[in-house]
């Protein structure tokens with residue numbers, strides 16, 4: 001699959017590397033061409049270019065810039081992103097005296113803001129729950145169980161593209177409903193990251209009822 005990446009930082013490197021290893025045609029797009037070239041070389045991507053180049057290249061386009069910058073960037077690229085699957089991995093979180101808080105009104109989400117600003121793009125929320133280091137694992141597997149990657153999507157075709165992005169790097173897609181539920185993925189990240197920062201282990205907090213031993 002052709003994948004464009006908006007951004008040249010940690011997530012662009014980790015996911016760009018994973019998708020390149022999986023055989024996808026990845027183009028790293030950045031506002032700084034030296035950095036885009038360096039990141040592309042680091043991960044063995046097929047190419048690098050401007051943010052516009054990345055938006056035009058991808059059947060799928062990963063938004064890997066700060067959450068505060070993402071709506072403006074996607075607005076600027078809206079025409080180029082039309083008809084493409086736009087994968088939003090951003091986390092709109094900010095430290096406050098009360099702990100890590102969402103930086104958007106909890107009734108909405110960055111993903112919905114992106115969808116509103118680029119209505120012809122097919123926005124998906126995914127890949128935001130795990131730290132960048134997890135995406136560098138080949139594959140991300142824990143205790144022989146592939147990592148589950150929750151995602152929210154409105155468009156069936158974009159859901160299919162997202163499932164390919166997830167399964168091709170050895171993970172298991174976990175459909176979590178439409179984009180109206182992306183706010184929950186963003187809030188979950190705020191809660192989980194806040195727990196990690198205070199020494200907690202969110203992974204241990206979500207056993208399913210099916211795991212309760214029978215007497």
Ligand SMILES: NC(=O)c1ccc[n+]([C@@H]2O[C@H](COP(=O)([O-])OP(=O)(O)OC[C@H]3O[C@@H](n4cnc5c(N)ncnc54)[C@H](OP(=O)(O)O)[C@@H]3O)[C@@H](O)[C@H]2O)c1
Pocket residue numbers: 006007008009010011012030031032035051063064065066067069073089090091092127128129130131132133
């Ligand atoms: N790090 C994690 O563990 C993690 C995990 C899950 C999700 N996320 C989310 O993924 C996104 C990227 O995180 P990251 O760790 O990759 O960040 P990062 O390493 O700081 O990289 C951010 C990238 O965004 C670019 N950028 C910043 N402002 C921009 C703008 N206005 N227009 C275009 N490009 C801009 C930067 O370009 P320059 O180099 O030119 O400044 C850089 O390439 C964030 O939204 C974050 O919340 C991160």
